[in-house]
Amino acid sequence: MGFEKYPFQPCMFYWRDGEKMTILLLYVDDILVATKCDKKLREIEEELTANFEVTDLGEPKKFLGLEAVRNNEKNIIWLHQEKFTNSISRRFDMLNDKGRLRKTPMKSCDAERKGDKSTKDERKCDAPYRQAIGSLVYLANGTRPDIMYAVNVLSRKQSCPTNEDWELV
Numbered sequence: 001m002g003f004e005k006y007p008f009q010p011c012m013f014y015w016r017d018g019e020k021m022t023i024l025l026l027y028v029d030d031i032l033v034a035t036k037c038d039k040k041l042r043e044i045e046e047e048l049t050a051n052f053e054v055t056d057l058g059e060p061k062k063f064l065g066l067e068a069v070r071n072n073e074k075n076i077i078w079l080h081q082e083k084f085t086n087s088i089s090r091r092f093d094m095l096n097d098k099g100r101l102r103k104t105p106m107k108s109c110d111a112e113r114k115g116d117k118s119t120k121d122e123r124k125c126d127a128p129y130r131q132a133i134g135s136l137v138y139l140a141n142g143t144r145p146d147i148m149y150a151v152n153v154l155s156r157k158q159s160c161p162t163n164e165d166w167e168l169v
Contacts, residue, residue: 001047015040025063032063066142081143088135092128092169106150106168122162129161132169 003013003024015022022035024044031048035041048054060068069078089095133155140148157165 001044027064030064032060065138079143081139084135084142085139085144088132088139092132092135094169106153122164125161125163125166127161127163127166127169129166129169130158133158136169 001015003015003022006012006014011025011027013024013026015024017037017040020035020037020040022033022037022040022044025032025034033041033044045054045056059070062068065084066079066081067083069080070076071078133151136147136151137155140146140151154165154169
């Protein structure tokens with residue numbers, strides 16, 4: 001269909017004709033097309049429909065776990081993972097006593113230094129540490145780059161996490 005593969009994203013393809021541009025994201029059987037060129041969009045739809053069983057779901061609300069909210073007046077698309085965040089918060093008990101997520105992604109070094117080191121729980125933890133870290137990595141890569149540093153630090157302990165490490169998660 002005249003698309004070129006984007007060199008840094010194996011699932012991204014683009015088509016350009018002067019000022020007109022179309023981006024196609026393809027992952028297994030999910031396709032997302034972004035374009036301002038109605039003619040190219042119809043051409044893509046016709047080609048895909050002629051060769052595959054296709055269901056047009058209209059305006060994207062969710063794609064590969066990312067939820068999209070569009071404000072046409074302000075010309076903004078907001079991506080979030082609220083449902084995924086809530087599900088991992090419940091699954092790994094990451095809520096505070098008031099049922100809300102904690103505000104900071106990681107304890108500060110000063111707060112940790114002030115703590116009594118003799119009360120730290122150094123026993124090996126039997127919690128689902130790797131699953132939690134994997135979920136947080138997916139979240140950080142998708143829509144929450146602000147937690148990436150904390151997740152990276154915590155991921156260093158995957159081979160032998162302690163109960164204190166689990167508390168930090």
